[in-house]
Amino acid sequence: MKTHVKALVVGGGAVGTGIAYHLARAGWSDVMLLERDELTSGSTWHAAGLLPLFNMSYATSHIHDYSVKFYKTLEEETGLNAGFSVVGNLRMAQTDARMDEYRLYASTAETVGIPYEWLTSAEIKDRWPLVRTEDLKGAIFHPTDGYINPADVTMAMAKGARQRGVLIERKWQVDGYHWTGDHWDVTVTKMVEKGGNLVPSDEQTVIHAEHVVTATGNHAQRTAKLLGIKIPAIPVEHQYIVTEPDPALVEWRKDHPEHPVLRDADAKWYVREERGGWILGPYERGAPARFLYDVPESFRADLFPLDLERIEEEYMSMIHRLPSSETVGLKDDYNGPICYTPDGNPLVGPAPGLRNMWLAEGFSFGITAAGGTGYYLAQMMVEGEAEIDMASLDPKRYGAWMTTEYAARKNEECYEHVFVLHHPDEEREACRPLRTGPVYDRQKALGAQFGCVNAFERPNYYGPLDAPDSFDHDARSFRRGDWWQYAKAEAEAIRKDVGLIDATAFTKHLVRGPGATGFLDKFTCNKLPKVGRINLTYALTDAGTTRTEYTIVRLGEDEYYLVSAGAWTAYDADYLMKSAEDFMGAGGGYVDIHDVTTQWGVFAIAGPKSRDVLREIVKDADPATVLGNKRFPWLSMRDIELGMCPVRAIRVAYTGELGWELHHPIEMQTYLWDLLLEAGEKHGMKLVGARAQNWLRQEKSYRAFGNELGRDATPLEADLPRFIDLSKEFHGKAALEATGVRSKCVTLLIDGPQDADPWGREALYDGDTKVGRLTSGGYSVHFGKSIGMGYVSPVLAVPGTKLKVRMLNELWDAEIVEDSPYDPKNEVIRKDA
Template sequence: MTLNAQVLIIGGGAMGVSLLYHLAKAGWSDLVLTEKNDLTHGSTWHAAGLCTHFAHNPTIQELRATSVRLYRDILPEETGGTCGFHRSGAMRITSNPDRMDEFAHVAGLSKFTGYDLRLLTSPEEVAALHPLARTEGILGGIYEPDDGHVDPTLATNAMAQVARSRGATILRRNPVSAIRREGLHWWVETAQGVIRARHIVNAAGTWGWEVGQMMGVNVPSVPVLHQYLVTDTVPAVAERIAAGLPELPMIRDPEQSWYVRQERDGLILGPYEKDAQPWSIDGVPPDFGAELMPPDLDRVEHIILAAMARIPALETGGIKSVVNGPITFTPDANPLIGPAHGLPDAWLLTGSSMGVMEGGGAGWFLAHWMTHGAPPMDALAVDSRRFGAWADRDYRVQKAVECFGLQFGVHYPHEERPAARGKRLSPLHDRMLARGAVMGAAHGWERPNWFSDHAGDEAVPTFRRANWFAHVAHEVATVTTAAGLADLSIFSKFEVSGPDARAFVGALGANRVPGVGRIGLIHAMTPAGGTQAEFTVAALADGTFYLTSAAGAEEMDEDLLRSRAAGFDVSVANVTEERGAIGLMGPRSRAILSALTTADLDAGFPWLSVRGIEVAGVPVRALRLSYVGELGWELHTARDDLAALFDAIDGAGRPHGLGCFGAYAMNSMRLEKGYPAWGADFTTERTPAETGAGPLIRPEGRDFAGRAALLSRMAAEDRWEMVLLAIDAGGVDPFYSHPVLHRGRPVGIVTSGGWGHRTHQALALAYLRERGLRDDLSVEILGRARPARVLEARPFDPLNERMKA
């Protein structure tokens, strides 16, 4: 038997069934879901069913909020049944001042997104909401009144019921044994026959890595065992029920790493130990389905005791059952949603450690992406291509263990977690360390964040002014008064060549193609006119172009370039690993470079031009541009030549006061120029014009993907506006996701921020969803509204005189 499908979803947990449901409701036909065992087998069936609105990222929050609406309101109305959703509310409590900062930050974000998260600023507020909890040592917490818990099996089967009523097919007891691509279709061998599908979706959860291997894509997820225990009757809970009192809110203590929720007249306690236990890393046992592991409470005894000390009623119930089963973790604990890198018509919807909590929303998110050609919100936090081939077995295992252990960790801004580091190293890595680099990780790369003159210095995580502040100030001063050198090798780098190269680049995005020897900035659009990618384009010759983009965009941008190259006589090469890059920036950069090359660096090398030159005998692609607002060059060369190039520049630069600078200094300086960054400020949700890049939109005489939608949105009255804000921040430097308020009303959101060391002020780029607001603005940072004003001109060198010098 060969079954034809428009979409084949592999996996019948909450995630896969949600996608089936949402695609069916969107009008897709010939939908098939195949499940190895039965619906919910794997991890969905034994989930505790917690649902929350708490999240540090707007997209993750929307996935969770969409799930709540679906389980609580939509599915019961559609099916006439129930998903077993209990709107109990939830709270998180803490004895940690840093955690209170985190709670204040999430509450601020939620003001903008419109969800009700309330900061609790005293133990008394905690006690009033949860009378069974002792509050000694508690500073406060955060309360989420619309949170609750759901029956995972009822919710999944309700979605399946609606999907089937709209024509979808669900095949149970039908494991997949092989997957291959032939022509325009995927051929999937299953126990019940071959399925021929135009699209396939890996929603296999616990089996996600294995199905990925069949597809030919790396799925960096690992099953990890998680235990929770269910008590017998707890007298205090039974008394509340008898008295007609409302259900207790769920309570989490992230410092002690546990959650507790009411289950009928008992309680559920879920601990997260620090030493996680990965399970079946290289393949799940063939017969595994709805099985559990034996209890192993010795591993979590200390957490159980801590929870009982906080909620003494736990001791009175006795243990009815212990659930010990696998849940999947990715390297950052966020799900993998979106296109499978390098594979046509293949998608991932897997890897969620919160499958029921995020499943309803995740299915909506991917269904929109498949239907409209772009995600409904910024996808960077969940895009399945945020990890590359460098996310190997060791990486996925070490990061899964780390994420499980930090399930309740504080999410600091600028946080650098230590596990599985050093996967991608620049040729200058050792030289950077020798000069005091304190490294961070970006898309697997090690990159200097800042430089210290004290051996062994590390960043101390905080929501407030960090210990690297003075070091970054020194780096900025060096770039401003002399010259700074940065290792830019982490850039994604592509070469496009062939007879149609100019036509291809012209069809890529909103700006015109630069002439030979010139550089331009081109934004590729989504079908809806949002910013999908940002490329710096250097025209080396009429048929040869060199494109660079953000490190984290590598797989996404490669997929975009290769997909849009169809119909053009061009070749696209990813040369990220083959080429390195040095940034030489500052007023003395020309003098330093002149000592090493015979090339004309004055009139013959104007701003925004590219030349092939030799520097100290090394062939270099020199791009005269600067992201920091100073005279400068990016010097790109073969990886094997980068160290020699660095040594020559370093030697020539020392008499001029040359020093190194890192990513934090670069961020400070680009904010002073009002330059948006891809992934933070440029997103698929907003057009380049809304982000302030209107002068780079030159659509005349050209067609490009998203053109009509872009022009329509540029003329719309409800378009957003990005502004640069100066904030009276009171020594707490802004970062991201702070709400912008107009007379106390949320009207915008900060997308990136920091301290401008040259202009001596706190700066932030922010979107206003109401254009033209200028007076009575403030930014709420960690619970306090800070006065803010819109800067109509860039505060540093607004005429670009320094860059053009």
Template sequence: MTKTLPEQSQIVIIGGGVIGCSVAYHLTKRGCKDVVLLERSQLTCGTTWHAAGLIGQMRATNNMTQLAKYTAELYAGLEEETGQATGFQQTGSMFVTANTDRLEEIKRTASMATVFGIESHMISPSEIKDLWPLLATEDLIGGLFLPTDGKANPVDITLALARGARSRGANIIEGVGVTDILKEGGRVTGVVTDQGRINAEIVINCGGMWGHQLGRKAGVNVPLHAAEHFYIVTDPMEGLAANAPVVRDPDAYAYYKEDAGKLLLGCFEPIAKPWGMDGIPERFSFDQLPDDWDHFEPVLELALKRLPALETAGIQLFFNGPESFTPDDRYLLGEAPELKNFFVAAGFNSVGIQSAGGAGRVLADWVLDGYPPMDLWDVDIRRMMPFQTNRKYLRDRTVESLGLLYAMHWPFRQVESARGVRKSPLHSSLNDAGACFGELAGWERPNWYAPEGVEAKYEYSYGRQNWFEHSAAEHKAVREKVGLFDQTSFAKFELQGRDATRVLNQICANDIDVDISRVVYTQWLNHHGGIEADLTVTRLATDHYLIVTSGTSQVRDFSWLKRNIPEDAHAIATDMTSAYAVLGIMGPNSRALLASLTPDDMSNEAFPFGTSAVIDLGYARVRASRITYVGELGWELYIPMEFVQDVYDVIVEEGKNHGLMHAGYHALNSLRMEKAYRHWGHDITDEDSPLESGLGFAVKMDKPGGFIGRDALLAQKEKGLNRRLVLLKLDDSDPLLYHNEPVYRNGMMVGHITSAMYGHTLKASLGFAYVDCPDGDTTAACILSADYEIEIAGERFSASPSLQPLYDPKMLKVKS
């Protein structure tokens, strides 16, 4: 029966897969009844219908794991709530391996599971055999069992979510295609369909594979690309238990799932096959792609060794269906920075079924409350750069991204595809200097430098990798002499206008109404007191400011700035990232080096810490800002792109007389850890306040006019804290910390490592952790008097706590 389209709806959801139906379900669960979901064909017809239906819960971060846990809990009760069968079974899942490096990864995963509240057990080959008698285990050396994982029927799950949404008032209409997105004044106003127009206050793009195309219609960047995804289903297999756990054998790129007595064997092969380069056909519905046995054969050969019973099992189905993948294998969620009230939930990288419940819940909260309910930076659409909508880039990255799901998750692992997108003008010079480049937000950045005779290439391991000693030398040069960092990837914004000071002082927690040429370190807070951004603001003139932030948060921070400028304010924000290169000249010899190159006075009296001035350098005029992220005397030089090569050449030539050494981002990280400088996105997020993270010194509670988040901070201060950010130093100099390792205080788990690096000056691994203080005693005496241990791959190591930087705590070197 054809439904009549409403002329108006508060919320329109585009796409009737499991994600769209989950969003509708959770919106109505919050009491929102004015919801229309439009599906161009039938529910589940795109990707959902052919999903494998694996329900795993472990993710790379705590919040993502909590969302996956919620999904499993939701599915467990969905049939009882709606009357629609879901096929959900809590069979458990297990990872198996014959590889010693993979076993280390699995052990670290087990430690992370402890942090995230997921039951897990390291298991031996004999225990693997007990759980899955059909597996060949002779070569296995161990595995990990997660008993609360499971499986479900994707179509039934979706229909149950749709039924729950309908029962609370949602209008789900099939057979209606969206042909355009309506917008006015930077805000979405509705959709145009092949059957008419619907005006709406909010539009949500849950278009799956079509999400990229829908985004382009709205002028919104939705970077995802379809790839062919393969699995086979056998005839009924003797000896295959109905309650058999899902098996993941990542070294063989394969997963195994019992399915009504049959075996489903799927894969995430290292080199994938992108699909739909010219766009996804609108009529593609319950379709599959042509078989490609040649492509699947290497996976099948490995599977035959792991599961010999496959040799005699008949193959009932060879399936090839497309699924969408994002450039970093994390899905896209949230309000688009380009268009107000246009939300996205797409690009689920083959984990849509196991992510749908949690993603639908938090997006519903975001839509109705106007802000995310938790730190969702891992999947926030604002992490994506504008260039990433480029179709060739997406195609080339997808070749690799599918396989990364089962690749080794090495520390410091760098993507290999679609590289070289954004380069500093100095790229060739840095390459000649031995740079080994990593990638961040498309930027090619020197992570470390290979000495003469050493290949600038990563050799990955969980131990000290091949660059460790070379980065240590860079670290030492910065501490003892002077280092050169290419920091061009910084995002740089300018705010100008007669109301610029008033506007920016409302956004900043610190006071930026300072003298011209002063640099202010500050946070931008949300209304809950959480840290939205961590950056510096330099006053260039009475009505002109320079804002510098991380390259990863360029889109997010610029969007936050623009959206917090009142409509009647005379203040204009401009993204100047591509206009300036940045060189960091850091170390005790930095003053002598720069002073030998400029007639301007670089002395401490004329150029104290926290000041900025335009100086002559080479043939250029350069903005020198005396600020540091490494804890040494130093300057950041902001240079117009066309002048940077000359400035660099002059510095490098003169630097020979001052012990100058090129230094990369691994050294930057080890240096900042020793100085206890926080890293936004890890140590500080939109869930963490400056009071909890030890950044209260950068907050001016009593500045005229207040600031966003002030009331929340005052309330927190009055109530008292229940946790604090602590810097921990391993007492043993050998183990390496990375992140998410459990932290124990007097034998009780109280937190986990948020970021870590080896401190070469201190000769030990360092890590930040928020330490819970349930008794409310957050005094230094209480925190520092306890015994701390950090668990690494199942083994605990003692650690010493500090609330102060372990290097130069009084800032004597920085301010000298």
């Protein structure tokens, strides 16, 4: 066995072989893959091999699209037939809401370039008369996908990898990882057959690898223990059954092509043909998580007992949809482990806290994702960044708060929700509430309807208290749901009077020490603020794209308070820590960094009357002037006292109104909350949630990380040159300048339907030509119409340009407007006392 390699891939399923293949194709000639058993012996062997393109995630859609196209090329390259049956995928709908889901998805598919067709129930019946259609509203059809043989495609990728120089070693188990400072020493043990089990032998060796990729599937918890990290990838039972031949199907196939993969999403199953019969794969309630801590050594290419009672409802609904299947017997059954994550997206990218350790874990659709994961992960490893933003799949989207119990329960919920309507405003219930601020119960009593960000509860909006029985707080919609009227009233309150927002979920870091100024100056692209002032700035990737957005508050000459997005705490912390280590390792001064997110609460008060509310409770020798422009100018920080609460007040407002962020000791939060509500009552202060805030920030063209800001666009492409100081040196500067402006971020006002607003996933058109996509969407209370932000070519990024946006399968008029269409000169936000 070779003991020195550039990259070691651990795991020989479809995902692992796809990664090894693409690393070699990307130019790394010294790659090895290890498999503890035989290739495909994990979940790959019992997978149904479906290749669904349907996905609400932009990044995952790209991954799946690449896989489907790539698998069609493997036979020409390797001589092995991957067993790809391009029969298409028919996703049926029983309700209007389901059709709305498909319409929203279809616009996302257009931004990726995935083809689709619409079919009525009559057209379905005409093409496939065995399908009962009288209770269907219609369907979306993908003609380019279908299903594939998982073992065949894995072996084809393995052969392609070998042809490119990859070494594949079977029956070797990883038993230890040790980082030496410039490479990994990986201890591996030879596995041998004994009594039908696979057990470790006495033969061990150490492999020296510059990079390691783990694609260990069901064994992810063992991998996590060996690495000393948390990986929320835990398998859930998935069962499917194979029927005996259906005489009606056999007769139909004598002179007709194979049925597409059928998905009755409202019945929670997929069905495809198999040797004259049918395969039924349900996603039922009650499927349990397995292997929460480790996979037993006795479990190899094994299955669990079938639980037919658990899938009885789905089985009966298959008979309803395919009446000819009622008299057909069962031939085979499978119930095996399939890995999930709490949000259903895989974990792809650098491991938290570790160098040159890459994770590719938690694939619930591993066959569909294997090729694309290999392609984009190889780009990240070889080139430093992928061509698409992979942040939504980053393993560090879950922090240290994540536990085994949380992952298991959320993964079970995720399995159950595979075919549950994926509303853009959905809020799943499992494991909630988990992380709450001290005022959670007070907010709940006042009608707060919570969203969950990084497992932290924050109000999305405040519903009615006077008639709770007549209002469905759990109602979701692809259009303007029941919540819309309350978010609108909250947004109007901030524009006209004053509102209070709980922003405690913000990520907060304290950076200090003799090297802090030098480090942050190179780490971020904007000038550092003076003491007592703040600046908005960006940390860039190696490719010059946006890695993180920070509000930097300078507390002292070498002391800084960094505020970033609440959903990305561990993600930001990891990059900040590693970058500081690199800075100090290169001879920079000492930098001390602390994550203080849970030590500080944040309330944002905003609106024309926000100063009036604060004057009621501020303690100062001259309350009339303490909040004025002379003593407290825009974009500055002051330590003030509100009643008995010391507050780090920052004069900035994400809503674009006169306002302050009130950062306070978390243990004083309930006191400050009560104080603010009492002071605000006489000024008509309204409690405001995240949805209204999201609308308002778009009126100011404030970019959001994960939407307009990401690793696929530079800050120049986000049209933020005012936050870039090209006179200094900073990480990613050369790449930023070399990239130029490939596309540009714009704000659009949209004359859309009367009952819907864009969600930020829609395609943009110039006539019949697709020219871009939205990254955010909502409603503008100031302009009285829909609003959105997105990217188009620089030629089109001019105020006054007329475009179209795809919403609910129709094209609606949209116009690019000037940046910050509300208060473009910032006169409101700078207003003096």
